[in-house]
Amino acid sequence: MSTSSKLSQLRELSVVVADTGDYDAIKRLQPVDCTTNPTLVKKALDLPVYAELIERELAWGRQQGGDREAVVHAVADRLTIGVGALLSTLVPGRVSTEVDADQAHDTEATVAKARQFIQMYADAGVPREKILIKIAATWEGVEAARILQAEGIDCNLTLIFNPTQALACSEAGAFLISPFVGRILDWYVANGQTPANIDEDPGVKFVRGVYAEFKRRGSPTVVMGASFRSTAQIEALAGCDRLTISPDLLEKLDADHGELPRKLVAGAADGVAVTPIDAAKFAADLAADPMATEKLATGIDAFAKDLQALRERIRSEL
Numbered sequence: 001m002s003t004s005s006k007l008s009q010l011r012e013l014s015v016v017v018a019d020t021g022d023y024d025a026i027k028r029l030q031p032v033d034c035t036t037n038p039t040l041v042k043k044a045l046d047l048p049v050y051a052e053l054i055e056r057e058l059a060w061g062r063q064q065g066g067d068r069e070a071v072v073h074a075v076a077d078r079l080t081i082g083v084g085a086l087l088s089t090l091v092p093g094r095v096s097t098e099v100d101a102d103q104a105h106d107t108e109a110t111v112a113k114a115r116q117f118i119q120m121y122a123d124a125g126v127p128r129e130k131i132l133i134k135i136a137a138t139w140e141g142v143e144a145a146r147i148l149q150a151e152g153i154d155c156n157l158t159l160i161f162n163p164t165q166a167l168a169c170s171e172a173g174a175f176l177i178s179p180f181v182g183r184i185l186d187w188y189v190a191n192g193q194t195p196a197n198i199d200e201d202p203g204v205k206f207v208r209g210v211y212a213e214f215k216r217r218g219s220p221t222v223v224m225g226a227s228f229r230s231t232a233q234i235e236a237l238a239g240c241d242r243l244t245i246s247p248d249l250l251e252k253l254d255a256d257h258g259e260l261p262r263k264l265v266a267g268a269a270d271g272v273a274v275t276p277i278d279a280a281k282f283a284a285d286l287a288a289d290p291m292a293t294e295k296l297a298t299g300i301d302a303f304a305k306d307l308q309a310l311r312e313r314i315r316s317e318l
Contacts, residue, residue, distance in 0.1 A: 002260070006231070007253035009260040010238055015093070017224065017244035021083055023049045025247040026090045029254075033093040035134070035244065036084050038076070038306040042313055044083050053082045061318050068318075075314050076307070081117060084131070085124040096132040096156045097121075101303030104136040110144035118153055132156040132176060136300050137165050139282045146172040158226070159299040162292035164285035166210045168277040170221040178244065179207050180227035180295070181237070187291045203227075204236045211240055211264050218269030231256070239264035 002009065010016060018031035021040030044050045061075040084095045097117055103109040114133040121131055133148060135141040137157040142165075145155040154175035160166050161184060169177045181203035188195070188202045195201045211223045224242035228234050231252050234243055239262040245253075286292050 001257050004257070005254045006235070006256045006258060006260045007250060010234070010243070010253060013239045013260070013262050014237075015242040016250070017093075017242050018091075018250065019226065019244040019246045021087060022247060023047065023086065023090070026087060029247060029250050031091060031093075031250075033096070033132075033242070033244075034087050034091050035096040035098075036080065036087060037098040037134070037303070038080070038310040041076075041080050041083050042306070042310045044079075045313060045317075050083060050086070053086065054079065057082060058314070058317055061314070068315075072311050072315050072318065075318070076311050077116070077120065079310075079314070081120040081124060085121065085126050088126050088130045094130060094132045094154075095126075096134045098134040098158075098303065101136060101300050101307055104138050104300045104304075105140045107140040107143045107147070110135055110141060111147050114144065114148050114153055114155075115151075128153060134158050134178075136296070136303065137169055137177070138296070138300070139168070139279050142168045142172045142174075142282070145169065145174045149173040149175065156224070159296050160210075161206075161295045162286055162289050163206075163210060163213070164277055164282055165292065165296075167213070167274075168282055170214060170217070170219040171276055174221050176222040176224055176242070177210075178224050178226040179203075179210055180299070181207055181225050181233050182227040182229035183295050183299070184291065185229060185233075187295055198232045198236045201233060201236065204233055207237055207240060208264060212267065215266040215268075216270055216272075217274065218271070235260060236263055238262055 015032045017033040018026050021036040026034050045054055057075050057078045061071050064071045084097045088095045099110055099113040118128050132154050134156040136159045148155055156176045157169040157174045158178040160177050160179040166177055184203035184206055185201055207225045222241045224244055225237045225240050226244045231249055238260055
C-alpha cells in the first residue's frame with residue numbers, strides 16, 4: 001500500500017485533465033485542464049453556479065430581433081464561451097471547447113467558428129493560451145487545425161481511432177490529440193473480441209502505440225488518452241502525456257492507495273524520415289479500418305445531436 005492515492009501518484013506521471021464541465025467537481029478534484037461540450041453546457045443550465053450567466057444570456061437572446069434560429073445558435077455559442085470562461089478560472093491549464101460537430105467535414109466553417117470562439121473568449125478576458133479548440137479528426141478537421149495552429153490557435157483533435165488519423169494530426173502541427181480508449185474497446189467487445197487482460201485491451205494498445213510513434217518521431221503533439229471505461233485502463237497508460245478522466249473515475253483513483261507504476265516511457269527520437277500523409281492515404285486507411293470508420297462517424301453524430309439538444313433547450317427557454 002502507498003501512503004498517497006493513485007490519483008496523487010498519477011499526477012506525478014501524467015497531466016491529469018477532468019473530462020467534465022462540472023464546476024464543483026473541478027473545484028474539488030483540482031485537475032490541470034478541463035473540457036466543455038454541448039452536453040456539459042446543457043447540464044450546466046440546471047446548475048445554480050451558472051444561473052446568473054444563463055439568465056443573462058437568455059435575456060440577451062430575448063432582446064434580439066431577426067432570425068430566431070440565428071439567435072438560438074448565438075445564445076448557444078455565448079453560453080459555451082460563458083461556461084468555458086468560468087471554468088478557466090478554476091484550472092491552471094486549458095479549457096477544451098468544442099466547435100460545431102455538424103461542420104466536421106467543412107474546413108472553412110470549422111476555422112471560422114474557431115476564430116469566432118477565440119475572439120469571444122478574448123472579449124470575456126480569457127487569452128487564447130488558456131483555450132484548446134476541440135475539432136473532430138476528419139481530414140477536413142485536420143486541415144482546419146493546420147490553418148489554426150499556424151495562427152497560434154491551439155487545437156485538440158478528438159475522436160482519434162486510427163494510427164493514420166493520429167499521425168496526420170501530428171503532421172498538421174496539432175497541439176494535442178485525444179485517442180478514445182473506451183470506445184475502441186466497446187467496438188471490439190461488441191464484435192465478440194473481449195481482451196483476456198488489460199495489456200491486450202485494444203484501446204490501451206492503440207494509445208501505447210501512438211505514444212511510442214510520436215516520441216520516435218520527436219513529435220511535440222501531446223497525446224491525451226480519453227474515454228476511459230475503468231481505472232485499469234487509466235493505470236495501464238500511466239505516464240502518457242495527459243489523461244482526461246471523468247469525475248467518478250478520478251474519485252475511485254483518489255480512494256485507492258495501491259502502488260501505481262509508470263507504464264509509458266518516452267523513447268528517444270530516431271530522426272528517420274517519414275512520408276507525409278495526404279488526403280488519399282487518410283481516406284484509404286480509414287476505409288480499411290471498420291472500427292475507426294464506424295466510431296468516427298457515430299462520434300461526430302453524437303456530438304452533433306448533443307449540440308442540437310442544447311439548441312432545443314435554449315429554443316424552449318427563449
